[in-house]
Amino acid sequence: MSELTLFLVRIAYLAILWIFVLSAISVIRSDMFGARVPSPAAPPGKAPKPAKTPTPRRGQPTHVAVVQGVNTGITADLAQAPILIGRGNDAAIRLDDDYVSTRHARIVSSSGQWYVEDLGSTNGTYLGSQRLTQPVPVGLGSQIRIGKTIVELRK
């Protein structure tokens, strides 16, 4: 094996290594800037599934309860999802809290996971210290703050 061939093999290998590194970086780049798709209403390729009747499983929340505030103790069965929370008469959880909007937030389920969604309320819906801007998954015991009231999912 001549010296020159070995030199070429070495340079070729280093080139391959760097081509790999640079392609990886270019995939990352296109992932950052190239993925701006105006989000259509439904994700493509997925036919809207008929709403499943949620089968209650162990460890899954079954109802929503008000744990703090004027209306402490009110509960609503999650089987009647989506659950509307607010001051309006149509709300599943009706709160007499001055800081709550008429249609404040709702709790909905999608593929076995519960989400809380703010419905454009005046004072906002908080999970921890974060104001919700989009549907956020909630689990058992996570405290949703609505006005002066705290609501959580329970078994």
Added chain:
Amino acid sequence: MATNSALMGFVHRRRRGAELFLLILALIVGIGAYAAVGLGVDGEVPTNLIAYGGWLAALVVAAHVAVRIVAPYADPVLLPVVAALNGLGLAIIHRLDLAKDTGLASQQLTWMTLGVALFIGTLVVLPDHRLLARFTYTSGLTAIVLLCLPMLPGLGTEINGAKIWIAVGPFSFQPGEVAKVLLVITFAGYLVVHRDALALAGRRLVFVDLPRGRDLGPILMMWLVSLGILVLQRDLGSSLLFFGLFLVMLYVATERPGWLVVGGLLFFSGAAIAFRVFSHVQNRVDIWLDPFADPNGSGYQLVQALYGFAWGGMVGRGLGQGMPERVPYAESDFILAAIGEELGLTAVMAVLLLYGLVVERALRAALISRDGFGKLVATGLGAIFALQVFVVVGGVTRLIPLTGLTTPFLSYGGSSLVANWVIIAILLRISDQARRPLPDLSQEDEDVDEQATQVVKVVKEGVR
């Protein structure tokens, strides 16, 4: 903190095709290195190249298909980068095998097979990373038990002065490697619940917010555990890794630099005590400060590694043309010295950049993840990678005192390789959850009772 991607109409694509393309390149990197080693050492392409390459390709394709089926939105870069590093590591170990007449590469390939199997297993068993939050304290307890195992008489074995191995029959295993993954889960689960107390309470001193005295409990405990590893197992690297990991996660969870100050002080006081009390720590520092004081004795390994880097220069000697086998433990701790010698600075930079990409992707997954637990786990796993690479590369290049840690995916070492594959599986799971488009909740609007509520909506404007 939460991503605003939904507001911007930003949807992540699946990018599985890009992943496949990168995986093919990664295979060329791995198999090409193997062929180049054969060319350099024997002057011919190795006869088992087809079998070796086929096996590597089968493993990679299996991992890719698994990702495609169970984590379709996962990050497209992580798997190829890791496959390339693993392939390069295998080729370098094979090259050292040829020089030293050992059979470590085939063992490493077996470990890689097990690693990929566990990678697929983790992705299949774990459909959602939040399930891990249930095992917060269980995994913490398991981690501590695992860390204590090597100290049991009869089970633990001492190799090169460090008591971090356990031997079961013909296999030796480093439980610390598994413990680090479990510790990340424990820290994340703990911090996500307690971060408010850790972040908000405290007093301000000069410029930094110092935490409350009673909140110092966990950090002091972690400090003691790290010191315990250092004292009882004489493992400098792991003790540094665990404490650094906890500090990073604490800082990320609370956003308070005060913790870094407290942790830094604890670290330096611990290091100073260790330096005073333990001869092996002193020894390491002495070698670091002046490796040429005893170039044929204690400083031999580091001096030879430095000569290797120097001899390699920009483009290296060429695979098979150098003498990386001079360096003791070139296949494990000092594998970067072998790469530097035979492939030069060009390849070392590429390898470091690949590690950087892994860390970047981990932090990216943390940024876009929608739940606090996922954010913390991804950050923690990224921090493990970053710390490990920094500590081992810094040690080999004489930036910091040498501490024994494996170079992730490159070094020979079964436990480390398997644990790292599982880490990548968890990262892919988190990024899959994070990049998945938000579920469509609008269809519920068509419900009859929802329709009725729309009338009320007009009234809403007047109410606060």
